[in-house]
């Protein structure tokens with residue numbers, strides 16, 4: 001993987017860059033649509049490419065391991081082939097899901113025993129086997145197996161959890177070195193900073209991760225319920241320590257405002273289920289604020305969904321029609337709302353990149369943060 005920084009903003013830590021992998025160029029700042037189980041829910045790969053056009057999408061080790069299972073993915077020649085997506089894919093290691101989705105899991109030094117949320121069968125994830133699973137899935141960027149420290153937690157727990165994540169990181173790296181690439185293209189490994197919302201632990205973890213010298217670095221343990229100010233404060237502490245010439249990925253973030261604020265703090269990559277999950281509930285994000293399309297006020301509003309939208313749904317369908325589809329529980333409604341929201345998130349990060357290059361990102365960000373916080 002190669003990362004070229006093409007511009008830095010004069011009034012903030014915002015950067016514009018390009019990541020090059022064997023599956024193409026990723027222009028940063030970038031938003032990565034979540035395609036947890038090999039599908040961005042309700043969107044065809046062809047629509048993704050033509051209308052939303054992300055350079056990279058996300059998959060998830062926990063989900064893909066349980067279904068369709070690694071054996072099928074190996075027979076398919078990896079996830080790209082299996083889902084017919086020839087651009088970049090990043091897979092998260094499943095650390096987060098083991099805590100958030102499965103029941104009665106047991107965390108031990110060796111790894112985590114958990115019960116499948118699908119059929120109740122027992123499984124075991126360790127740094128070693130999660131690296132093997134990610135080699136088989138074949139994503140271009142793969143994540144360390146970490147413990148996403150729950151929030152809130154006391155200092156002692158956060159410190160112990162952070163040190164275990166560091167020991168697991170060492171095991172991931174040691175094991176990965178013995179595992180050749182499976183499908184003829186490179187895979188890049190990102191370590192993950194933890195430390196909860198404790199400044200000194202975040203500094204320690206950022207130093208530890210920076211010393212690995214990886215091609216990219218991730219910040220975990222945030223967007224787990226902490227106040228936005230805490231998220232920003234921890235991001236600021238960590239980006240001051242992570243190498244400037246490597247991409248920074250802030251996991252699970254966030255709202256449009258969170259994304260702009262964290263771009264200003266030096267983050268390059270984002271993923272979040274919000275645009276897709278909120279879309280399925282009729283919550284639309286726009287440059288002028290958010291819309292709850294189920295609201296009666298849109299019943300006879302035949303104006304386009306979003307005059308400033310970048311996808312075909314924004315101008316080909318009206319607000320009244322979309323509201324009707326939600327009222328009738330037609331799944332076309334969820335598909336239209338999903339394409340709109342993903343289109344908006346892609347517009348937001350692309351516009352941010354243009355502003356960083358033009359040199360007026362900070363002023364634009366200040367204006368957008370106010371504008372997008374309105375409820376329409």
Ligand SMILES: CNc1nc2c(CC[C@H]3O[C@@H](OC)[C@H](OC)[C@@H]3O)c3nc(N)[nH]c(=O)c3cc2[nH]1
Pocket residue numbers: 034035036058059060092093094095096097143144146147148149192219220221222223224251252253271272273
């Ligand atoms: C939402 N906030 C948030 N997400 C987070 C994720 C991704 C969740 C992963 O789960 C799926 O979304 C729920 C996505 O999987 C495709 C995502 O990559 C994290 N992953 C790891 N390994 N470590 C973390 O510290 C961590 C923290 C998060 N905070």
